[in-house]
Amino acid sequence: MPFPALHKYRAALLGSFFLIIATLFCAPHAQGQAAKDQAALVEQGRYLAVAADCMACHTVPKDGQPFAGGYGIDSPLGRIYSTNITPSKSAGIGNYTEQQFARALREGVRADGARLYPAMPYTSYTLLSDDDVHALYTYFMVGVKPVDTVAPQTALPFPFSVRASMMAWNMLFLDNKRFTAVSDQQQINRGAYLTNALAHCSACHTPRNALMAEDNSKAFGGAPLGSWYAPNITSDPVSGIGGWSDQELAQYLQTGHVRGKNQAAGGMAEAVQNSLQFLSKEDTAAIVAYLKTTKPIRDAADVKPAHEYGQPKSAEASLRGAVGPNETHSLNSGAVLYSAYCASCHQANGGGSGNQAYPSLFRNTATGSANRANLISTILYGVERKVGDQDVLMPRFDSQSYVNPLTDEQIAAISNHVLQQYGSPGAPVTAQDVAVARDGGSKPMLARMQPYIVPLICLVAALIPLGLLGLSIKRRRRK
Ligand code: HEC
Ligand code: HEC
Ligand code: HEC
Incomplete structure (x- = not known):
């Protein structure tokens, strides 16, 4: 037999033949499937970006290009400009790897290693799941139009101009952990994830401590927001929203208007307009279900609900x-x-x-x-x-x-x-x-102290050598 072993390979040859045919047939399908998966991922990322309200801060209201940054956020410490997060390679985040993107979102670190100011709510986004960060990254790289306009630079007064100082702040206040379940009910967990990780309700409704970090012992207890006030939205029936029906709360998040309760203005109007009105019915219901489980905080001075x-x-x-x-x-x-x-x-x-x-x-x-x-x-x-x-x-x-x-x-x-x-x-x-x-509301202590920080540092710097001198004199005397 010229090809004595051919029959031995027949099965393998046949197998390869079928494999080639199968590949020829299925490749376009597989490609189609991949494209569909990609489109679904982009859509998922788009929805997450809406729920997280990336647009509100990263777009100049009214005539700004989507996500091109340049919106000046008036923090009590000075104006902080949001950056261009379109996939432009020259002006935006087009060169970010997914890992760098995840780090910016969850740890407040820029691709070049510089620390971001917490005006970017990474203390909330730190809870985001890997899957959601992946979807967001895909959306920003594929679904957003690149814009090559460089956003203005932020220049806070000293010492806040030193971005490295945020490392110390992060050590104190950034709990770099992903979301974990808070309940055995799926709806409440979804609500907690939406409220705390994505919609960052606490960024406005939770009071801040002297170093301007959210005070989690008073979560959702109400906080000043420039000249506005983000009210107590804990489950307390007198000081919070415990007296609102589920239906009223859902309507408020979707429209900003509930007869006999409140109409959203200021930052809440922006949250409703850019983000909350676009959430699915299920997600809105989940937020409401979660809010009703939050730890009640009562202001001793309140005798009945504000809406009564x-x-x-x-x-x-x-x-x-x-x-x-x-x-x-x-x-x-x-x-x-x-x-x-x-x-x-x-x-x-x-x-x-x-x-x-x-x-x-x-x-x-x-x-x-x-x-x-x-x-x-x-x-x-x-x-x-x-x-x-x-x-x-x-x-x-x-x-x-x-x-x-x-x-x-x-x-x-x-x-x-x-x-x-x-x-x-x-x-x-x-x-x-x-x-x-x-004039934009009363300033927190840290902002009021700013003019004194440089003299204070100089004073301390001057006192240290004096103190050392004193110590060495003491020692010499003892000898
Ligand atoms: C409450 C306002 C706010 C929201 C909401 C917000 N950002 Fe930001 N973001 C900022 C500000 C302000 C900066 C710049 C901070 C600085 O310069 O330290 C920033 C910086 C960034 C950076 C760093 C870019 C760079 O290289 O400078 C990325 C990436 C980013 N944001 C992505 C996002 C994404 C994605 C979302 C939505 C999931 C989002 N941001 C939502 C305010 C916000
Ligand atoms: C950008 C800041 C900001 C964000 C983010 C924000 N809020 Fe608000 N919220 C406010 C302000 C300010 C008001 C007061 C609005 C008014 O009375 O005109 C308010 C009012 C409310 C009220 C009405 C309370 C009352 O007693 O009248 C509810 C309920 C509420 N917010 C829930 C939420 C939830 C839930 C989220 C997250 C999904 C959220 N807010 C995110 C700033 C914010
Ligand atoms: C041209 C009509 C108009 C005039 C004039 C007007 N308002 Fe209003 N007011 C509105 C509308 C519209 C709303 C918001 C309704 C909504 O959000 O659904 C509102 C809302 C309010 C609210 C609730 C806002 C919140 O944050 O909950 C207060 C309080 C208020 N107005 C007081 C006043 C006072 C005081 C004056 C006079 C100085 C005044 N308004 C003049 C139309 C008007």
Whole structure:
């Protein structure tokens, strides 16, 4: 036989033959499958980026290119510019490996090794799973259009300009761990993951300590946010959201508007507009289920929920025959100012419009809360929110107002009128309160200390040699 062993290989040859045919047939299918997997991964990453609200900080509002950065975040320590996170190789993160991307997200370290400021919420994103980081990376590399515009550089005052100082801060406050289950119920775990890892609700609603790290012993207990206030959203029925129904909470996250409770303005309006309204029904329900399980925090001064204060009341009768509201010298009492600038929408009795598109000012947490910040800031900055194709708009009354800029005294007078008529009793609003809110809110201690840090360091530096000198003299004497 010329090929004595051929029959021995017949099976193998046949096998290879079938394999080749199979490969020829299936390769396009496999390729198609790979493309489908990739598309699904990009879509998953896109949804995660929405839930994590990367857009809010990494895009200049209104006319900025998506994810091209350059948005100036006014932190109490100075303005921090978000960076370009499009896949541009010259201006963005096009050269980031997945590992470097994961490190930026979960540890706050840039590809070049420099530390990021915690204005980038890596203390929340640190909980992200490997799978989700992979999907986010794929989306940013494949699904986002590269933009070659370099974002402006951040230049904080010394000593915050030293990025390496964040290493010490991270050692104290970054718990570099992935998410672990908090409950044996799947829905509550999903809610905890969304709330804590992705949506970083705590970045606004959890108070911060003297070094500006979130104080987890008071998680979701309410915190100042520039001139606004992110209220207590723990499960407490008096100080928190324990008295809200699940349905109301879900509606608030999806639309920012719940009759008889609150309307989202400021940072919450941005969170709803850019992120929360796009979550699936299941994910919204999961967040609500989790919020209802959070540890309740009660403010001892609160006697009833903020949304239970007030009833309709009109001061119009007392104004009849008084000077016309358009004569500026008459605009000095809260009642007259309210009549001139607020009643057209919120009605003379504060009850708002029939469909509540102009909401009631009683049974509203902005007026019922002992913290007056959201009432003052609403008057100063108005309300602006786009949900679906609906624009919600209340005009602002600060110096940029197209209606009429109001003074600190006038805004304090309106606030006190609104509080007396419709809100909770307690400390009145002063013109000084309004001035502080106009200036971006009161500064935390670390920011107030900034001017003294350099002299302090010099003082300590001068004292150390003096101390050493003293020590050596002592020693010499002992000898
Ligand atoms: C609350 C605002 C905020 C959100 C939300 C946010 N970022 Fe950032 N991010 C920043 C800021 C500010 C910086 C720059 C910080 C600095 O310069 O130290 C930054 C920096 C980064 C960097 C480093 C880029 C570089 O090389 O400079 C990456 C990567 C990044 N962000 C990705 C993301 C992704 C992905 C998301 C969503 C999952 C996200 N960020 C959400 C504010 C934010
Ligand atoms: C960028 C900051 C920011 C983020 C992020 C944020 N919030 Fe808020 N939130 C606020 C502010 C500010 C208010 C007050 C809004 C107002 O009264 O106009 C608020 C109000 C609320 C209220 C109404 C409370 C009340 O008593 O009226 C709820 C509920 C709420 N937020 C839940 C959440 C949840 C859940 C998340 C995360 C999924 C979240 N927020 C993320 C800033 C934020
Ligand atoms: C042109 C109509 C209009 C005028 C004038 C107006 N508002 Fe509003 N106001 C609105 C709208 C719209 C909302 C938000 C509704 C929503 O979010 O769904 C709102 C919301 C509010 C809220 C709730 C905000 C929050 O954070 O919860 C308060 C408080 C308020 N207005 C007070 C005032 C006061 C005080 C004045 C007068 C200085 C005034 N408004 C003038 C339309 C108006």
